[in-house]
Amino acid sequence: MAGKKKEAILQVSVTNQEQWTEMMATKGLTVVDVYQQWCGPCRAVVSLLRKIKNELSDDMLHFATADADSIDALERYRGKCEPTFLFYGGGELVAVLRGANAPMLQRLIVEELAKEKLVLEQGGGRKVVKDDALLDDEIKEEEKTLQQSEVEDSRTVSACEPYTVAIIKPDAVAQGKANEILMKIQEAGFEILACEERTLTEAEARDFYQHRAAETCFEDLVRFMAGGPSRILVLSHTEGSANVIPAWREFIGPADIEEARREKPESLRAQYGTQALFNAVHGSKDSDQASRELAFFFPNFRTTSAVEQDGEEGRVERTLALIRPDVAMENRDEILAQIQKLGFTVALQREVLLTEEQVRRFYLQHVDEDYFPALLRSMTSGPVLALALAREGAVLHWKNSLGPPDLDKAKEESPEW
Template identity: 65%
Template structure:
């Protein structure tokens, strides 16, 4: 019985509006785990809450669970199963945290409790926040005007850009809007803005270059613990390269170093430790290009010029074969940028023999094909989608002749001459032969992605939803209006079988007709022209 009493005293159970009002009137800090009846409170944090309560033994610290279904003030949290923790002091929301991230949760509790004690002892105002993950429709519309969606964003090709991330810990503390204002006040231009919660797989992919670091798993867990704000940033006149300007503005990655050497930097002001340093910035142009492709695959580049329309901006495929990719990757990328190309998309991959045969199907009967096959499967190939006026012809001109010996003799400054491999008849760089071939080859290395979209039963305005899907650049290749059988619904949601809401979810999916769409979207950047 004693254990049960301790459990009850640990968390207050709030089930209606009256109990909610009573809880908000408590003196001190109230940490609320918001849940729904079909989802249940987050059991994973009960042990942490007990540990914190026992260690601090503070009467000003209160924990509660609140069922959103029965509380009017929590209506906006209905229909969501992600663990959400609301921090209240003096009846005001002072912080929000999503996901059962124990280190961040403990840190937030300690900080907000300290802040509230300071208010109670010395007076002063509390810093109320709003839950940025739950904005009203009109707020979303207003925000869209300030931060256009990536589908509508245009940037001149002669402007540099960087990708910035306001990390989950800063967003959870309600500081994102404050930081965005400082960014704009400093003369930076926000070209795109998206709030996004990374999955663990996405975080692993984004930080794959840090996979060997001892803190990698902790970094992945942290970056997928809650929403981040992802920004594409440029700079006004007088700044040729925004990347060093942005990195100077946010300060060193090490928070202690930032506080010591650049106390006015964003990381000094908002970071707390190495991983929780508040903000991210692309390290160089190549990384910025990769990160832009990761978060905004349909970001638009616009070109202002007075050239005749017969010289349009176009795309071409460039391949850097394994030997050159291994030995001269950075130098080749630098030469590409110096030649005025924009790298719209890039990836490194190990090709199979089957993929080589398929890509070079017209060369299979040539006597050099076996050497080509051996070369192309000997290591990682760097594939690039390049953008420029007359990209196909320009790229082929700077490549030089296909034969490395001929390239050295006739065009010693060409890329194939300068990056040739001793005693090899295979040149180290590939370029598309025509605009038509470029489109086919780009699709080979950067194929459109498929996804399944389900418009659930009883959803209103299905036609408008389908129109919006297409307006966002997706192609609906298949559409089926059907009622799922119980067996089909159970199979479709089998990964949720052990969840308490599984039966309710299956019943809901079987009770009426739903729309099942196969949607496809290109991963290649869109190019727009402004003349």
């Protein structure tokens, strides 16, 4: 009796830098599921990958899993729990997908495999992308942001200026285009008042798009918007133009990407949209919708605006607050509630993994103190909760709220913190 044929391995396991270097030399398209030891590879997509492999039956398509904890090239992915898929052709990064979004993963595999085969057959260059998590520029930008609270003339923002809400949708974020789009937004004269990366739940997506519930594509839209992280933005014009909403809608182009490509080829949707639903960006259609969307994503931001519009004088400052990893994990909700009680608006919150060098730069004036080694260990032990706080006199008020840097004195003088 013939023995049972051994099933081929679907995903090659890459667990060290040497194996990673060897994999980069593989001919064809390689789709890598990046994981960490504590959470493991994404099991939810294994059956999909097997289905795609069987259907395409292409020797140029390869799947792998890679342990970020033991591969130097993936160091920037450590501390992240979101599924991340990297697409490599000829050792070059050609696409990135965050989140276990099955339809988008399948579409990207088919598209990128066709592109890679075309490069191998006809020659020419690949369209290389840069993932946000690997960009040195992003690290530098974070360092710049972290140092802002140490600057005496902190940037101020008028909370009553005209605004609109914008969304960089999951398809654009998944393909590593978010930073590129943000740069174009600023170059076009828009000011980013708030920016937050957020993955909507299906319930949130249904609530946000309830005005489109009668459309036949509604369920597909909900799944798409909940399928991965988006960037939620509050935008104004740098010159304070009251026409920010129509200006933004003109900049992003028609919702139908084919129409956008015909009539507005320079628009964001024409450049970054791929399908009817996957049109890259969203914009409020009028001031009423902008108000509703602002309340949906940034409820406290609206409260600040109302106070300003009621006639309180003064300008709103912003300052950066960093919450230690252990404290953020155990008391996040309590801290946010206390911050709001102190009159601050949380304009942006984000988890950030700091390097030792970033901590040293941010706490430069504390480096020679006896407590600094313990502070350094604490601030690099896990994700720090970074908060952009807004209110009148934010910088001084936040420093006063923190109390003395000495822990014993702080407990005596500011026991609530």
